[in-house]
Amino acid sequence: MTTFVDRVELHVAAGSGGHGCASVHREKFKPLGGPDGGNGGRGGDVILVVDQSVTTLLDYHHSPHRKATNGKPGEGGNRSGKDGQDLVLTVPDGTVVLDKRGNVLADMVGQGTTYIAAEGGRGGLGNAALASARRKAPGFALLGEPGRAGDVVLELKTVADVALVGYPSAGKSSLISVLSAAKPKIADYPFTTLVPNLGVVTAGSTVYTIADVPGLIPGASQGRGLGLEFLRHVERCSVLVHVLDTATLESDRDPVSDLDAIEAELREYGGLDDRPRLVVLNKVDIPDGQDLADLIRPDLEQRGYRVIDVSAVARNGLKELSFALAEIVAGARAAKPVEEATRIVIRPKAVDDAGFTVTAEAEGLYRVRGEKPERWVRQTDFNNDEAVGYLADRLARLGVEEELMKAGARAGDGVAIGPEDDAVVFDWEPTMLTGAEMLGRRGEDHRFDAPRPAAQRRRDRDAERDEAQREFEGFEPF
Template sequence: MTTFVDRVELHVAAGNGGHGCASVHREKFKPLGGPDGGNGGRGGDVILVVDQSVTTLLEYHHSPHRKATNGKPGEGGNRSGKDGSDLVLTVPDGTVVLDAKGNVLADLVGEGTTYIAAQGGRGGLGNAALASARRKAPGFALLGEPGQTGDVVLELKTVADVALVGFPSAGKSSLISVLSAAKPKIADYPFTTLVPNLGVVTAGATVYTIADVPGLIPGASQGKGLGLEFLRHVERCSVLVHVLDTATLESERDPLTDLDVIEAELREYGGLEDRPRIVVLNKVDIPDGQDLADMIRPDLEARGYRIFEVSAVSRHGLKELSFALAGIVAEARAAKPKQEATRIVIRPKAVDDAGFTVTLEEDGLYRVRGEKPERWVRQTDFNNDEAVGYLADRLNRLGVEDELMKAGARAGDGVAIGSEDDAVVFDWEPSMAAGAEMLGRRGEDHRLEAPRPAAQRRRDRDAERDEAEREFDEFNPF
């Protein structure tokens, strides 16, 4: 038997970027042909996509761990690594994506709607891409960036125009079975319906969906019974239909009390106050049911409810109810604002935004946070002295050392780049500028260049001053 699952916790991991390659071109009579290491491939993303044919999150309940493939490393001969394949996960229409704290990340409504749950890591640059007029033979490459990992919660909120609510065995399943082609399980005992049933109804020119929400009971909004699990499925509806049983055999219950209880639970759940209500008095084909319907009708009309007397067995009043619901749905659709064209919002950075921050923590550690320095650290091979020196050059040009000095850092003070969980910690030496300048000749190999005239040397120095090292993003559009 198929199990209905409408809430799962998904553990997603995007693919890691491939490492760049450090390689030197070699051929006969040309032993130093220059760097030819290719870039690493991008890691695959984990993407959620709405598919109308999917109706449950059962697949992710059984296998909640999902990972995209990694990018391939670069190779010599300027061969870039292959990008990792994206992992596409199909979800039902109306799926809400939340983080571990319950914050809404995305609301996926409509066929084909997508959301990137985890971004793949960037591929590392090979030494061919790192070569410049000054650094003609880099002996290092950048590492691939790790892909994003994390946990997301998927909640399914049924996309329906009409929601049938009421006590167990009020006749909701029978009603939806005769209004549409849906074939729900029907019986005369409580909690027959264990999953929301969806049906499509055609009334004139209007086609709408109707959902049978499993039975609500007192305390449902606090988790009693099955109500709390399925109350989320009425959030998107345009109209609420109270199905009242006028032929109940329980002496302690009556239709008016049932209505008050269900309304109290909806009010406690919240967010449904603006939805129009219709009251359906069901099972009027039974003599006692018709008598009770005649008795409570004046009271319901006094409360302002629109009332329909129906019978799922004899099909009495179903046509009037179907067209009345179609009219309300059509009005609700017309009242919704038309979707505007997607606008691109550009938020330029402030002119004084350095792209990183330096803070002094209570333990005397200086912490550097920022997208660029943290990314550069992740992509540095600390087993390669030349790569470490390249990182020092980049941080120095970004202004990290100047900010450390302004913050009061002194020689030997601890400096951490990154978050507390994933940081590189080192003892800071204020001579970094001089050292970086001295090591600015990293990657040079004088065997690759002929003597230069003085004028050429001056032009090269001017070019070096203006170049300021091409940024990482210029080489890697991902």
């Protein structure tokens, strides 16, 4: 049965926003007390959080589909809907989040690091929030925005200071078991270690982590054997320790050729040339092993390696090895650049950025793309004529109709708003009056009108002017 998983494909879906409510306040002797529809609640996010007590992605291997809850719709009496609950998914330290094309979305290192894998949809505004001096009684509300959904790939890369690398059965598991309190599986056959093992070593005042990762063979960088499953866990380690078997029973192998083969695979994988190396000649408690170690040590030292003889069984050389690794780890930590304070980069939009684009596609078809137009379309109830008129008003104020004219659109041409696979298409009628000008001023109910004092009329005019200015500048009442 699988107990360790370091790569999964996760299907995440955030919650959708609740719909706004279209309601009119009614009470005795006051049948038209004004709009009182509440806003819909926000949909829940899907959030990944690093938890150092989690060591595997096994839970997501068994249940890869995860969804947050939806927001509740608004209600009459100015009651807003409840927000959807965020779905928090814990992942191990060192998890990398990628899209399906392999692009890195987030590198999650450190306890508490978070990443929003899918963002919940906004709740729709109720008719109370849509009311204004010009639109006193809206007979519609905005729909909740659908939550984001998609697939992400989670890859676990071991976070450790030291990585023990070597051929299968070189003694890496035995070595980590005597250097630390780790209890890996140890046996006398190849590929005993199928998952990374982590141990904590204390040498003097230095405390560091050491990783025993699956054995490496020629061709691993192309996926042979455990291949990339092994090499992925070496990337984050600061120090590489070559564990060489000086008592191998295979006649076609020797420690030097093993070292050359492993270094060739590390170069092929890439990105590991700058890591300090140390060579451990293991199993010197066997007479032939000690003789072979004495024979090859000068060659290895001539290449610039620091060489230490050890025996995991007899526990020889372990103290020297632990302090040597502590020295290298301390030097690697000191060499790391000091992390600067987080910089916030502000990239203001260009003064001529309209926030949308109009593109001529097939003859007679124009596509509108932009965050605002696409969101407004998703929030529109097309079964309500007043809501459609409100959408037309917003698009006209944004300048979509003007850009369509510049692009050469004519009456009757098709206009698509949104991406190809999820667009709303309609026939464009540029001469048609839109929104509040259709059938009188949309959203107004003259039963609310009454003779007003001059001061009230001035306040209403100022409110209308301010609202028009906000809409012109792209103000969004969210």
